Amino acid sequence: MKKSKGAYALLLGNYRPTAIIARELRARGYRVAVGLDGFERGAELSRHVDRFWCHPPLDEDGPAFAHALSELLARRGDIRLIVPVAENYVRFFAEEDVALPASVTALMVAPELVTTCLDKLRMMSLAEDVGVPLAPFAEVRDQPELIGEAERIGFPLVIRSVSSTHRLFGEKAITVADRAGLDRVLPHWPEGHRALLLQRRASGLRHNLYFAARAGRIDQLLHVEIARTDRLDGAGLAVEGATVATDPDLGRYTAALVAALGYSGIGCAQFLVDAASGETSFLEINPRFAGNHAIPAACGLGLTERLLDLCLDPASSADGPPAPFRSLRYCWIAGDLLGAKVAWRQGRISALEAVGWLGRMVRARWRAKLDVGFDWRDPLPGLANILDVLPGIGKLTRMRLSRPGLLPKRSF
Structure with a gap:
C-alpha cells in the first residue's frame, strides 16, 4: 500500500460519496480538494477536505470546464490525483481526449470499460451471451419502431434514453402500464433523442x-x-x-x-x-x-x-x-426528505401520504446503523444536505455554492 507525501487529490462531482472518498484518501496521505459542481454537494464542508475549486459546471459548458482544468493543472503542480466521482465526470474522462500531465493519475476504471458498461444495449447483449437473465429489450430509433417493439415486448414497459446521462422528460426512466399509457406519454418521438431503450418491466x-x-x-x-x-x-x-x-x-x-x-x-x-x-x-x-x-x-x-x-x-x-x-441496515435521510418533497409538490401524494412517508423515514432512521449521507464524525456535509432540501432553509444554505467566499476553506 503506497502512501502519498502530501500531494493533492482533486475530487470532481460533489455528491453523496465525495466526503467519504476524501476521508479515505486523507488516510493515504493526500491533501484533498473538491470541485463545487455536483448534485447533492456538501463535501466542501468536510473536515477531510483542505480546499475547494470553483469551476464551470461540466454539463453546462464542457469545453469551458476542460479549459479550466487544464489551466489549474498547469498552475498547480502538486495535484497528483484526479478523482471523477459523479457519472458525468467519469463519462467525460472516459470519452473525451483529456490529456493529463504525466504526473497526474485518474482514479477510475479504464475508459474502455466505462464506455462499455454505460452502453446499456451492449451490456444487455453481453448478459444474454453469458447466460445472465434479463427482461426482454429493444433499441428503437423512431415512433413506428417504438410502437412495434412495445407491442412485441409487452407491457408494463420501461423506457429510457440509450445514454445513461441523458434524461427522458427529466427522468432516468419512465414506466407505462399499457398502450394507452404509451400513447399518452409519448404521442410523438421525443426531441433530442437519437434512440430509446425499451425493456419489459421486471418486478421485485x-x-x-x-x-x-x-x-x-x-x-x-x-x-x-x-x-x-x-x-x-x-x-x-x-x-x-x-x-x-x-x-x-x-x-x-x-x-x-x-x-x-x-x-x-x-x-x-x-x-x-x-x-x-x-x-x-x-x-x-x-x-x-x-x-x-x-x-x-x-x-x-x-x-x-x-x-x-x-x-x-x-x-x-x-x-x-x-x-x-x-x-x-442503512437509510438516507436527505434523500427521503427530497423524495417526499418532490412527490408532494408534483401532486403524486397527498399531505396525509406525505406524513406517512416521513413516518417511514423516521422508522428507517431508528432501525439503521448507517445513514449513507450523514457521518457523526464529519457532520457538516450531511447536515448541509439535509438543510439544502428543506423548504425556505435550503435557499439560505445553498448560498454557499453561489458565494464561495462564505466557505470556511481556501479555494484553488
Whole structure:
C-alpha cells in the first residue's frame, strides 16, 4: 500500500460519496480538494477536505470546464490525483481526449470499460451471451419502431434514453402500464433523442452487488438489498435497505459479467429479483464509485484503496483477503426528505401520504446503523444536505455554492 507525501487529490462531482472518498484518501496521505459542481454537494464542508475549486459546471459548458482544468493543472503542480466521482465526470474522462500531465493519475476504471458498461444495449447483449437473465429489450430509433417493439415486448414497459446521462422528460426512466399509457406519454418521438431503450418491466426488489476485481476475477463482493427508494414506483435512488449474505445466483451472474469484461477496478452490478416467482433481471453495472459508497466503506471492502493501488501500479496484487460479511441496515435521510418533497409538490401524494412517508423515514432512521449521507464524525456535509432540501432553509444554505467566499476553506 503506497502512501502519498502530501500531494493533492482533486475530487470532481460533489455528491453523496465525495466526503467519504476524501476521508479515505486523507488516510493515504493526500491533501484533498473538491470541485463545487455536483448534485447533492456538501463535501466542501468536510473536515477531510483542505480546499475547494470553483469551476464551470461540466454539463453546462464542457469545453469551458476542460479549459479550466487544464489551466489549474498547469498552475498547480502538486495535484497528483484526479478523482471523477459523479457519472458525468467519469463519462467525460472516459470519452473525451483529456490529456493529463504525466504526473497526474485518474482514479477510475479504464475508459474502455466505462464506455462499455454505460452502453446499456451492449451490456444487455453481453448478459444474454453469458447466460445472465434479463427482461426482454429493444433499441428503437423512431415512433413506428417504438410502437412495434412495445407491442412485441409487452407491457408494463420501461423506457429510457440509450445514454445513461441523458434524461427522458427529466427522468432516468419512465414506466407505462399499457398502450394507452404509451400513447399518452409519448404521442410523438421525443426531441433530442437519437434512440430509446425499451425493456419489459421486471418486478421485485433491487439488489446491488458492490465489487472489486482484477483481470476479470472478483476479490471483494458485498450484496445489498434495497427495501425502498425515493420514488413511489421503486425506481430512483435507494433510501433504505440492508446488507445480506451474497445470493449464490447473483454472485455467479456478477462473476460471469466481470469475467466476460475482463474487468479491473470497482463497480456495482444491479439486479431486480421477484421474491415470489424467483425471476431475476439484470439491470446494469455502474463502473464508478456508487452513490451509496458509504455502505461498502462501512463494511470494510476498501474499494477506494484497491482502486488507488490498481491505478498507481496495475501490476500489483490485491491487498488483503475478502472482507468478512457484516450485517448492516442503512437509510438516507436527505434523500427521503427530497423524495417526499418532490412527490408532494408534483401532486403524486397527498399531505396525509406525505406524513406517512416521513413516518417511514423516521422508522428507517431508528432501525439503521448507517445513514449513507450523514457521518457523526464529519457532520457538516450531511447536515448541509439535509438543510439544502428543506423548504425556505435550503435557499439560505445553498448560498454557499453561489458565494464561495462564505466557505470556511481556501479555494484553488
